[in-house]
Amino acid sequence: DDDVTPPDDSGDDDVTPPDDSGDDDDTPPDDSVITFSNGVTIDKGKDTLTFDSFKLDNGSVLEGAVWNYSEQDNQWQLTTADGKTLNVTGWDVTDANAAVIEGTQENGLYWKYDSRGYLIIADDNTTVISGDDQAHNSDRGMDISGQDRTGVIISGDRTVNTLTGDSSVTDGATGMVISGDGTTNTISGHSTVDNATGALISGNGTTTNFAGDIAVSGGGTAIIIDGDNATIKNTGTSDISGAGSTGTVIDGNNARVNNDGDMTITDGGTGGHITGDNVVIDNAGSTTVSGADATALYIEGDNALVINEGNQTISGGAVGTRIDGDDAHTTNTGDIAVDGAGSAAVIINGDNGSLTQAGDLLVTDGAMGIITYGTGNEAKNTGNATVRDADSVGFVVAGEKNTFKNKGDIDVSLNGTGALVSGDMSQVTLDGDINVVSVQDSEGVFSSATGVSVSGDSNAVDITGNVNISADYGQDDLAAGAPPLTGVVVGGNGNTVTLNGALNIDDNDLSATGGQYLDVVGLSVTGDDNDVEIDGGINITHSEDPLDGTSADITGISVSGNSTVTLNGHSTIDTNTVVGGHVVLARVNNGGSLILGDDSVVDVNVSYIPTGYYTYNALLMADGEGTSIENKGDITSHGVYSVIRADNGSEVSNSGDILVYATSSNSSEDRAAITRASGEGSAVHNKAGGDITLISDQTPQGSGGIEVYPLKWYTHTFYAMMASDYGDVVNDEGATIHLQGAGVYGVTASRGKALNEGNIYLDGLVPTLDDENNITSTSYWQPSSLYLTSSGMVAGSTDADGDATAINTGNITVNNAG
Structure with a gap:
């Protein structure tokens, strides 16, 4: 640049203002x-x-x-x-x-x-050094205090400044000002800044290296770097404390920051505040940030690139990294531990940004892990995340049209939530496993947790990993009771959720302490117009100790509202429970719909605990007008288990194959309706192509009275289809029911309507079954009363409780009825 006198800015020569004294100068005045x-x-x-x-x-x-x-x-x-x-x-x-x-x-x-x-x-104590292309070396030994006091001013372009020694700057003073483009600055030694500014480096294209340690307090700022294309390298340590205190302020575009030093930020301080576009930050040092409003790194600008290689510890309402700007790209390869309400590891508040979390993430005591607001952002987790404690959330996808991809495992416990999708029109892909575990809190009570919660609208969630839910309680253990331990919650409207992995539930509830239980839900769908598809099946392993009179309900799928869930793949249920069971594969109500697809296979293994307790649960339960369940697949139960129940105006249909081996168990009471419609407007249809097969190796026995069953006073009696409380059951034309054994009945009603339009095949001889449930032989059983004889259809009750109609327009084939 050339030194010129105003008002000329041509940069060519020294020019003086126009001379107005001459008589012969006709140059027009310059009014530019x-x-x-x-x-x-x-x-x-x-x-x-x-x-x-x-x-x-x-x-x-x-x-x-x-x-x-x-x-x-x-x-x-x-x-x-x-x-x-x-x-x-x-x-x-x-x-x-x-x-x-x-x-x-x-x-x-x-x-x-x-x-x-x-x-x-400058003030009267300021050292001023001026000139371009000069080198300056100083052992500072500086102690400056007082409002508007400045220690040193170095002015000039392309200066090289090496500053060593300790400095103390307090009470509104500024330690040093380096002004000029292209300066190179090396600063070392111990610096203390309290309610003051340590150094201002102003100009474009500057390079600054910090090697000392810095302590900042009282709202002070250690370093201000103002200018484009600045390069900063820090190998020293920083300790920043107090509201308004800041380690480094960078104002300008295209800054390059490399930090290898450790930082501690507390009580409202800020480690680095960068305003400008195209910033690149590589942080390899460890960071500890704590206290409300404390922030390790705050970026205001677009196109930021942030790489955090060091470990971060965040607590007490602090924030690790906050980015307010578009097109930000952040990668964390170090481990992050974030603790306490209001704390967050990363907040992205802008559009079209991306974040990759490659290190491990620990979120506790109500903290948030990674939060994406704005539109079009993408967050990816390839490390492992652990989330625990109430209100803790590992990953928050807010805003609109954002993307979250998880390839690592997420472990959730103690009322935490692994991932929360609260925005709209976002895409979530969960490729790693999500492990939701009930563990003891500080008071010894086993508590709940949630794997994934989708509360926004029109989101797409693709879960390709497994969702694993587990609870294991000993005899003297205490359980929280509520809320339920839940794998996936879909609470908004118009969401699409696909689970390609397996949904696994392992609940071992052996607590014999009175009133202790914790329900488990694999997938909970509320709201309307949600579409959920489970392709990997649901696997439930369950055992309980019911002697305290309370037991947890285990539900694979819960649907409430006008949404549809489709279940495909191979599902297994292995339960040791009371009669009727506490395991429900699906509960659907309030207008919801469940479809078990053509390739759906459900295998149930059940054993009963000898006790006087029982339930009226079923494998598939529908409740309420407009609610429906349709089974197109295969369901096999090894042991007595109700498969379908429709209540209060709901409709359930079967066009697949249902096979129940009603074999002997440890319980003297095991009567059951394989499919049941209860309440006016409720209906169960065995549709064309559907088959219900019921095989029993037991014989009826007198027992306590249960009035919903036609044979009120007999246990070891089983009903392929049963209507109660004025429901309807229909074996449609083209549908089939197979009955084998004593005390087995086809299309029946105690109160309601039983209609057979299809085929019923009955063989009343009692089978002998091998370990694979193959029939090796049959034998005759002499009933004490004629109505105990197995029958294709039954209407009414053996007591005064009946009010039913049975209509047969199909075919009933009886062999060896006795």
């Missing part, structure tokens, strides 16, 4: 107005300089002003609005079209308005 990039406008017609604002070396900003310029005694001068005079000794226009003005104050002390808009003013 020129604006410079650092907020200065020169009006040559009015002889004024207008400043948009004045930045001060302590980081504050003053309102702009209009100053007059004139030449006095061959000296250019500026006159401020309050009448003060500033002498001008240099005026440069940089390559970036910034006006740089410097000179002396009325008292002879240095002043400068630099390329970044800083008004730099």
